[in-house]
Amino acid sequence: MATLYTHQGENVRKTWFLMTGFFVVVIFLGWAVSWYFDNSLILYFFVIFAVVINIVSYWTSDKIVLKMSGAKPVKREEYFDLWNIVENLSITAGLPMPKVYIINDPAPNAFATGRDPEHGVVAVTTGLMKILNKTELEGVIGHELSHIGNRDILISTVVVVLVGFITLLSDFFLRATFWGGGRRNNSDGRVQLFIMIAGIVLAILAPVVATIIRLAVSRKRESLADASGALLTRYPEGLASALEKISEFSGQMKKANHAIAHLYISDPFKNEKQKIGFMHKLFLTHPPIEDRIAALRGMD
Numbered sequence: 001m002a003t004l005y006t007h008q009g010e011n012v013r014k015t016w017f018l019m020t021g022f023f024v025v026v027i028f029l030g031w032a033v034s035w036y037f038d039n040s041l042i043l044y045f046f047v048i049f050a051v052v053i054n055i056v057s058y059w060t061s062d063k064i065v066l067k068m069s070g071a072k073p074v075k076r077e078e079y080f081d082l083w084n085i086v087e088n089l090s091i092t093a094g095l096p097m098p099k100v101y102i103i104n105d106p107a108p109n110a111f112a113t114g115r116d117p118e119h120g121v122v123a124v125t126t127g128l129m130k131i132l133n134k135t136e137l138e139g140v141i142g143h144e145l146s147h148i149g150n151r152d153i154l155i156s157t158v159v160v161v162l163v164g165f166i167t168l169l170s171d172f173f174l175r176a177t178f179w180g181g182g183r184r185n186n187s188d189g190r191v192q193l194f195i196m197i198a199g200i201v202l203a204i205l206a207p208v209v210a211t212i213i214r215l216a217v218s219r220k221r222e223s224l225a226d227a228s229g230a231l232l233t234r235y236p237e238g239l240a241s242a243l244e245k246i247s248e249f250s251g252q253m254k255k256a257n258h259a260i261a262h263l264y265i266s267d268p269f270k271n272e273k274q275k276i277g278f279m280h281k282l283f284l285t286h287p288p289i290e291d292r293i294a295a296l297r298g299m300d
Contacts, residue, residue, distance in 0.1 A: 062121055065113045065263065070255045071101035071123040078102075082129065085141050086122055093145050093232055098122045107253040108132070108246045111263040112144035112152075120148040125253070131245050139239030142229035143265055150228060152221045170204070218262040219287045226292050240296040247289040262286075 034043040076083040083100055090097045098112070098120030108128040114120040122144045124137075132140065230236035246266045256268040267286045286292075 059115065061115060062113045062119060065111075065260050066101060066121065066123070068255070068257050068260055069103055069111070069123065070105075071103045071121075074100050074102050079129070081134065082124065082137070082141075085134070085138050086145075089138065089141055089145055089232060093149055095145060095149055096120065098145070098148060102126060102129075103253075103255075105254050106130075107251055107268065108249050109253060109264045109266055109268055110140050110144055111260070111265065112147040113263060114148060116151070117148050120145075122148075127249070128246070131249075132242055135233075135235060135238040136242035136245065138233050139229060139235065139237075139242045140265060142232040143225045143239055144229075146225040146228035146232060147221070150221070150224060152225065215262075222265075222286050223292065223295065226296060230296055236296040236298075240293045243289050243293050243296075 030043045034040050074083070079100070079102065086100055087097055095117050098114065098117075099122070101121060101123035103109075103123055103125045105125040106127040107125060108131050110122070110124040110128055112120065112122050122141065124140070128140065129137070226239060230239055233239070243266070253268040258269070261268055264286075266289065
């Protein structure tokens with residue numbers, strides 16, 4: 001019979017599989033562009049540019065996220081129960097105590113950020129505090145601490161680097177192709193034309209495929225955090241019940257932003273109780289909440 005440990009191991013394997021696929025796409029697209037323009041420096045330039053830009057974003061990611069979400073730091077005496085839950089579960093998980101933030105928003109939600117456990121941040125909305133009891137809140141905090149302990153922020157950054165790199169290469173290839181350029185010394189014009197058309201199609205589709213893979217990684221990390229968080233609290237029903245209550249809220253967050261939507265425990269843009277088709281699932285930042293609840297309760 002499947003257990004939470006089974007789900008955890010499965011999600012780790014699937015995430016690494018997706019990451020490997022990303023590297024294959026990057027290498028192939030980078031080689032194609034460099035070959036077409038007969039200049040390996042193009043590949044080096046875009047690799048360095050993408051890495052530098054995303055490293056800068058990585059080091060300031062927590063500040064950017066907190067600013068975009070409108071989160072404010074709180075003191076222990078302001079939210080005594082929340083602070084104690086975060087502190088106690090951090091000790092249980094063997095993690096440094098993360099900073100605690102509150103978002104003034106009636107929509108129940110939460111997220112974690114920070115480039116590593118030493119710079120971890122847990123933020124919850126006032127709406128979440130209002131509707132959850134203690135065990136449910138522990139389930140949510142356990143989920144968010146699992147994101148920190150599992151180094152999800154690091155993995156998310158790597159994915160962003162890869163998606164950004166693919167998008168930049170694709171855009172450059174398309175622009176340069178329409179401007180003219182590329183290898184001119186191929187004696188077979190049909191081969192040249194075929195390669196150019198194939199390159200254009202690849203350049204158009206690659207960012208779409210990369211985005212789908214990025215969202216798939218996000219969904220797998222959410223599932224892994226559900227499993228890890230339930231193991232941390234030793235009470236899966238707490239998180240399952242919290243997700244049920246969260247799903248019953250049909251409104252959107254006041255400061256919802258697509259750039260950080262994947263960080264929240266629940267998608268801040270949609271009512272997850274609606275029926276979702278296969279194609280729609282490909283572009284979701286989170287697994288359907290009913291699937292997450294079923295996994296937690298051992299019903300899948």
